[in-house]
Amino acid sequence: IGGAIAAGVGASVLLADKGEDGSPELRRLIGRADEICAESRGRFQVVAERSPAGPDAIARQYDDLAAISQDALVALRRLAPAPREVRDRWQDYLRLRRRSVDYLRRARDAAEARDQRAFDRALARNAGEGRRRFAAARDVGLEQCSRGG
Numbered sequence: 326i327g328g329a330i331a332a333g334v335g336a337s338v339l340l341a342d343k344g345e346d347g348s349p350e351l352r353r354l355i356g357r358a359d360e361i362c363a364e365s366r367g368r369f370q371v372v373a374e375r376s377p378a379g380p381d382a383i384a385r386q387y388d389d390l391a392a393i394s395q396d397a398l399v400a401l402r403r404l405a406p407a408p409r410e411v412r413d414r415w416q417d418y419l420r421l422r423r424r425s426v427d428y429l430r431r432a433r434d435a436a437e438a439r440d441q442r443a444f445d446r447a448l449a450r451n452a453g454e455g456r457r458r459f460a461a462a463r464d465v466g467l468e469q470c471s472r473g474g
Contacts, residue, residue, distance in 0.1 A: 347466065350408040354415075357404055359469035362462075365397035366472070380439050387433035394426045407465075414464045421458040425451055 347355075372390055377383045401422065407415035428451035435443035462471035 348408050348410060351410055351466065354404055354407055354411070355466050355468075358401055358465075358467055361397055361400045361404075362467065362470035362472075365393055365400075366469070368393045380436050383444075384433050384436035387429055387436060391426055391429035391433060394422070394429055398422045398426055411465050414461065418458070418461040418465055418467075418470070421454060421461050424454055425458060428454070 369390060372386060372393065375386055377386045398419070401419060405415075406412070428447045431447035432444050432451070435441075435447055459471045
């Protein structure tokens with residue numbers, strides 16, 4: 326996984342510096358955001374691949390997943406302000422990322438409460454919004470951030 330992530334990060338940095346469309350600020354934002362997303366996705370996949378036994382272990386897994394997503398969101402927010410040319414789209418993307426963290430926390434809470442229905446609902450909503458989140462990332466020009474799990 327580490328090699329694939331490093332290659333993805335390298336590719337996003339090269340794209341950001343190649344003189345693609347957009348201002349230098351936008352290219353920097355895209356490069357740095359994609360680095361954050363590639364690193365976060367790698368960490369997320371490692372935790373998601375666990376096979377927890379029982380509601381308490383599942384709750385811990387989703388707590389870890391929410392923490393990884395929250396860390397990435399904080400790092401992405403630190404890249405602000407976004408260039409004017411993508412400011413609204415960037416804010417939409419960050420809003421959807423925040424909602425994903427909330428859904429992961431709801432899944433954790435449902436696992437702790439042993440509420441299968443609430444757990445399934447949280448995961449279904451997160452997956453449903455995932456398509457919108459990845460589309461929002463593409464609208465900004467992000468490569469790594471627009472890829473699912």
